[in-house]
Amino acid sequence: MKSDHSSSPLTRDRILAAALELIDRHGVHGFSVRDLARTLGVYPTALYWHVPSRNALIAGAVAHALGELRPPDVEADWRDELRSLFRRYRDAVRRHPHIAQVIGAQLVSNESLSPVLVDRLLALLENAGFRGARLLNAYNVVIAAMVGFVTLELSPLPEDDPVQWAKAHEARLRDVSADDCPTLSRHLPKFADRAFVVRWSSGTERPLDASFEAWVEVVVEGLAVLKDA
Amino acid sequence: MKSDHSSSPLTRDRILAAALELIDRHGVHGFSVRDLARTLGVYPTALYWHVPSRNALIAGAVAHALGELRPPDVEADWRDELRSLFRRYRDAVRRHPHIAQVIGAQLVSNESLSPVLVDRLLALLENAGFRGARLLNAYNVVIAAMVGFVTLELSPLPEDDPVQWAKAHEARLRDVSADDCPTLSRHLPKFADRAFVVRWSSGTERPLDASFEAWVEVVVEGLAVLKDA
DNA sequence: ACCTGAACACCGTTCAAGT
DNA sequence: ACCTGAACACCGTTCAAGT
Numbered sequence: 001m002k003s004d005h006s007s008s009p010l011t012r013d014r015i016l017a018a019a020l021e022l023i024d025r026h027g028v029h030g031f032s033v034r035d036l037a038r039t040l041g042v043y044p045t046a047l048y049w050h051v052p053s054r055n056a057l058i059a060g061a062v063a064h065a066l067g068e069l070r071p072p073d074v075e076a077d078w079r080d081e082l083r084s085l086f087r088r089y090r091d092a093v094r095r096h097p098h099i100a101q102v103i104g105a106q107l108v109s110n111e112s113l114s115p116v117l118v119d120r121l122l123a124l125l126e127n128a129g130f131r132g133a134r135l136l137n138a139y140n141v142v143i144a145a146m147v148g149f150v151t152l153e154l155s156p157l158p159e160d161d162p163v164q165w166a167k168a169h170e171a172r173l174r175d176v177s178a179d180d181c182p183t184l185s186r187h188l189p190k191f192a193d194r195a196f197v198v199r200w201s202s203g204t205e206r207p208l209d210a211s212f213e214a215w216v217e218v219v220v221e222g223l224a225v226l227k228d229a
Numbered sequence: 230m231k232s233d234h235s236s237s238p239l240t241r242d243r244i245l246a247a248a249l250e251l252i253d254r255h256g257v258h259g260f261s262v263r264d265l266a267r268t269l270g271v272y273p274t275a276l277y278w279h280v281p282s283r284n285a286l287i288a289g290a291v292a293h294a295l296g297e298l299r300p301p302d303v304e305a306d307w308r309d310e311l312r313s314l315f316r317r318y319r320d321a322v323r324r325h326p327h328i329a330q331v332i333g334a335q336l337v338s339n340e341s342l343s344p345v346l347v348d349r350l351l352a353l354l355e356n357a358g359f360r361g362a363r364l365l366n367a368y369n370v371v372i373a374a375m376v377g378f379v380t381l382e383l384s385p386l387p388e389d390d391p392v393q394w395a396k397a398h399e400a401r402l403r404d405v406s407a408d409d410c411p412t413l414s415r416h417l418p419k420f421a422d423r424a425f426v427v428r429w430s431s432g433t434e435r436p437l438d439a440s441f442e443a444w445v446e447v448v449v450e451g452l453a454v455l456k457d458a
Numbered sequence: 459a460c461c462t463g464a465a466c467a468c469c470g471t472t473c474a475a476g477t
Numbered sequence: 478a479c480c481t482g483a484a485c486a487c488c489g490t491t492c493a494a495g496t
Contacts (some may be wrong), residue, residue, distance in 0.1 A: 009479085010479080010480085032468090032470085033469085034470085042480070043480070044470080045480080045481075046479075048471070049480070052389075053389050055389050101335065102334075104333050104334050104380050104381060104384070105329070105334040105385075106330065106384050110426045111401075113426050115402075115410050115413060118413050119409070119412050120412075122412045122416060126412065136424060137439060137440045138443070140425055140443070140444070141444050143424075143425040144378045144381050145377070148333075148376070148380065149373045152372070152376060156334075156335065156336060158288075159284070160282050160284050169339070169340070172340075176344050181345060181348035183351045183355065184344060184347050187351060191368075194365065195369055196368075196369055196376075197339045197372065199336075200336075202336060210366060211365065211366045211369035211370065214363075214366035215370050215373060217451070217454070217455060218451030218454070219451055220451070221450070222446070222447030222451030222452075223447055225454075226443060226450070229446075239460080239461085261487090261488070262490085263487085271462090272461070272463070273489080274462075274463080275462075278461070283490090
């Protein structure tokens with residue numbers, strides 16, 4: 001399971017692959033340069049010859065994880081292509097859930113989406129009929145939609161003491177007063193641990209599949225309205 | 230400008246307010262417990278009597294920043310209420326841009342959205358006609374939409390060396406080949422620094438106002454379709 | 459109840475030195 | 478070109494001790 005990295009020689013690729021593996025295991029917060037060096041059987045400072053900083057290591061690992069993400073087919077139906085792009089993206093991130101927070105929340109990760117993907121997405125939207133300012137807006141909407149939901153869905157528990165935090169949050173929700181929050185407490189049974197804010201598990205353990213599919217439809221249908229507005 | 234915190238006595242509220250101020254100044258990455266203690270004129274360990282951990286400090290500061298966020302008016306038109314909720318949320322986060330990454334990317338921040346807000350949002354959607362599983366999905370869509378775009382828009386530059394990173398990323402984009410990426414390079418003039426991935430400034434300096442408004446319409450219109458599907 | 463003070467086990471990154 | 482090795486300036490958190 002845990003592959004052996006302590007063979008020679010050190011390359012940028014081997015370093016990033018090992019970094020991704022460590023992030024998968026311990027999360028971004030728990031990822032340290034010194035740990036990585038230990039795994040690779042070198043001095044921490046040896047890594048600085050190949051990669052400029054810890055941040056660059058994380059960004060590189062994320063790019064490594066999203067490298068496989070297939071761009072849309074420019075000639076096919078734009079709605080179908082967007083739907084499957086959204087699903088492919090989600091699947092790719094779910095293989096490395098801890099990177100979600102980095103992609104959503106750090107501009108560095110912009111490097112992790114390939115220019116080719118951007119190009120094909122633009123071509124797809126242009127073929128669909130989006131022009132000028134509408135093309136720019138539609139593009140931004142698609143990227144935000146693709147990344148946004150998954151970032152939230154897979155956002156990790158506090159790294160300190162996840163188990164205790166989950167129990168505390170669950171208790172806090174059960175104690176919501178029916179006087180102050182009548183609608184929430186009425187729906188709590190069906191919402192508990194299945195809705196943003198009203199949950200104490202990450203999407204890794206409890207995926208929000210149905211809501212994700214609804215999300216995809218909302219965005220696609222909304223874009224159709226925007227196009228013909 | 231930089232208020233004096235070194236007066237007595239230490240309370241949870243004073244600590245969180247000071248923490249928020251430090252995060253505004255140095256970002257989450259640059260925020261340290263020891264710095265905060267210096268600001269407050271106490272030993273670092275004194276803080277641990279009031280707050281359990283650094284993570285709790287950050288979560289508390291975020292909650293402090295979003296405390297003012299006004300819930301929707303349950304009786305009014307649901308589309309208008311969603312539109313203005315989205316705008317209020319964005320305005321609130323823009324006052325403390327560095328917290329965006331925490332809200333989007335850490336489950337802890339769930340504590341920062343008040344149960345009352347959740348309750349009113351649910352009531353609004355129920356009044357609009359969403360029922361059962363559709364209500365759950367619509368709710369998740371709204372939260373993801375509210376948080377998602379802004380998290381991406383305000384995601385910070387790499388804390389190491391922002392200026393140099395921005396220049397490097399700009400250069401990388403200008404060098405995109407017209408052979409591999411014909412559509413992208415054709416639209417680059419209009420897209421440069423105004424679109425996700427294709428930008429090197431954060432939304433703090435270069436807000437994506439028009440795309441945000443498009444986003445709001447896409448989500449609202451898409452939800453209308455979901456409701457009557 | 460609330461804070462001091464020392465101590466523990468870490469960090470990321472630099473720079474000179476080796477090969 | 479690539480890595481060692483020592484060193485710098487930090488961290489978050491614990492725990493016993495003070496008041």
